[in-house]
Amino acid sequence: MTKPKTDPDDTGGLIKVSPLYPNDDILRVFGEIAFLSFYSDLYGEWSARSIAKSFEPPVYLKQFTVYRAKNVPRGIVTWAMLDKKTEKKHIAGKGLDEFDEWRSGNQLWIMDIMAPWGHGGEIIENIKSTIQEDSVKTLRIHKDQKKILEWHRAPNTTKWKIRSQAID
Template sequence: MQFEGIDIISPALFPHEHWNRAEVLGAITWLWLHTPPYSEAPLMELGRYVLPALDNGQFALFAEQGSILGYFSWAMLSPETEAQYLQSDSVLHTPANWQSGSRIWIVDWFAPYGDSLKMKTLTQRYLFSKQPKAYALYHRSGPGKARIVRFAGRRADEEAT
């Protein structure tokens, strides 16, 4: 699917769009290797976090004129799984947990070339536009600390007012 000149592959959101698993995995691996701290993690970690997202189609891969811009994945968590996730992300090593409920949690967000704002804008406008809330753990708030960040889709904000 294309929005504002950006190609977005997202099987869960656009199930009728064709995509190639090997090409997507290659693009995500490229981004992984260019995104600290992921680039320093063992490659087996990529399998633990990326393959469940691919299996469930719960990701968005952004490209512009053939150049990969970024990627994010999300899980749909139940309250019980969410509570476990807030203690340890190892709960996501079980693929079924990625679709255990209805609360959207952004799991990974890679934009190593400075396109994060563009991705966020497109996500709010088109991908999660009607979602009242999505959450993420923001890890840059300090060593060993993560804080919960809440996002809302554009149309959800407009409908609420």
């Protein structure tokens, strides 16, 4: 019996670029993330491994946008589409370890916004003006307070409202 022929380029639906052998575009984005983290009060304190854990999945899954001025990065946003189980894991602070978790459901979550020069508000307004979803959530941790912020709107409208839910 002969073995069926397989295409060596067939990745079975996985990403074509290996994390161990990134292409030039991926390396550029990681360089931009490093550049932004150099100037970020929060991310500048993170280890390289922590930054990789938070940013590698959305970069490979193309779930990010880098904001630039004169072709220089000024901010980045990453997002995930979470199911209820993965939402609970994220809220509990356990991290998303598998790439599949970043695309596990239908609820849009902003995972990270890094804007060292204060462009966070502009990034949020850009997100709200460009997304199709009617709800977007993010986890906000500030001075040992953790809460879920949710921007929501009625279908086919542009007026957003915000809800805040404290987490124990």
